Amino acid sequence: MPSLFIATVLVPTAIATVYFVLSSNVFTSESRFVVKSSEKRSSGGLGALLKSGGFTNASEDAFVANDYMISRDALNALNRDGLVSRAYGNKNVSFLNRFNGLGTNGSNEKLYAFYQDQVEVKYDAASGIATLKVKAFDPVEAQTINRRLLDQAEALVNRLNRRGREDLVNYSGAEVADAKEKARAAALALSDYRNREGVVDPEKQATVQLQMISKLQDDMISTKTQLVQLQMLTPQNPQVPVLRARIAELNREIAAQTGLVAGNQKSLAASAAQFQRLQLESQLADRDLAASMTSLQEARNEARRKQTYVERIVQPSLPDNAAAPKRLRGIISTFIVGLVMWAISSMLLAGVREHTD
Structure with a gap:
């Protein structure tokens, strides 16, 4: 028993004491x-x-x-x-x-x-x-x-x-730079087309041409009316040839103006389709640029938040x-645990000895 007590209680307690004394x-x-x-x-x-x-x-x-x-x-x-x-x-x-x-x-x-x-x-x-x-x-x-x-x-x-x-x-800034380049390219394409074709706005110019044709047609009607009246009243009136010449000139002018509006490849009607496409691309590019700049400002505000x-x-x-x-x-904990182990070991050894006897 003394040896068991030493082994289970005294030795562990001594080791723990040395460890805790030496520990920093x-x-x-x-x-x-x-x-x-x-x-x-x-x-x-x-x-x-x-x-x-x-x-x-x-x-x-x-x-x-x-x-x-x-x-x-x-x-x-x-x-x-x-x-x-x-x-x-x-x-x-x-x-x-x-x-x-x-x-x-x-x-x-x-x-x-x-x-x-x-x-x-x-x-x-x-x-x-x-x-x-x-x-x-x-x-x-x-x-x-x-x-x-x-x-x-x-x-x-x-x-x-x-x-x-x-x-x-940076991502929003890159989108703005890309949108700027697209808007610049679209604006240059539209400007080049205007300079090359000699048109500013085919629709507005066509409106002006149509108004001119309408006035010419009004003059034509008025001249023809005068001619009919003179031929009925005084067929030999010297104004009759003049009116006929005027009518012929008005016909040529109306045909020329009509040709400018529609009827050939250089007419305003032919130019309108290409112009509208370029104008639409330019407008869309400007809208994308505005949206990108708005997004950039929002991104900066978001970054600050x-x-x-x-x-x-x-x-x-x-x-x-x-x-x-x-x-x-x-x-103390080591000592108590040792005592518990000693008590358990003692009871186990006592039970073994009684069983052997």
Whole structure:
């Protein structure tokens, strides 16, 4: 029995005592932040409070920030000046706790696995608040890592936000440039056609020509009436040949003017179809340009509205007391567990002995 008590109680308790005595203190720096947007909807609680101020929780961006903090990219950025290596691989830290304490494998993957155990991010979907906890063996280093992670997450959100705004505006700007080129080409095609065919607006010019033909026809009717009257009253009147010559001239003029309106390939009627097509293309291009410019302005306004921010609710704390290890509690817990194991083992051995006897 004494040997069993020693094996199950005293030895584990002694080992736990040595471990907890040799273990280094672990300090935890805590901060809280929220990623908020001026556009997206939010839920109740703190989200409703932020919404009343013109902002709402941006849960997607919050998840991005949270995942980034425990990523390899975040570790690499933190460790550019050796901060993480110094904080967790310091020779002043007990070999039982520090990174690569036995000096066997100090690879980046091992450092990343160790880093993941030291950084914890929890996100409350109801309030939109994320809590960042960083453990280190020095309180200042824990606070420094916490602060840098917040800075890096904020830079990431700002970069994504800026990229989204630029893509939105650049796409609309490219549409405006394309619409401008099409409108310019359509206007040049219409101008070239007017200069080549010598017409400004076939429909308006045809109206003028028709009005002229109508006047000529009125003159024709009037002249013919006069001729009929003179032939009935005074057939030998010298005005009769004059009126006949005038009628012939009016006929030629009416035919010429009618030919300008319709009847040959150079007439206004023939030019109207091509002119209308070019004019329609120019009008459509102008409308597309106006719509694209409106879209560009809307995109700029939308880009200004789509702002996402990382707001720190609680700044990274500077711990003045070690969060771990709980030495006395750990030793007592080991002792109690040993006693339980000793009692169970003693009863089992007693039962075996009685069965043997």
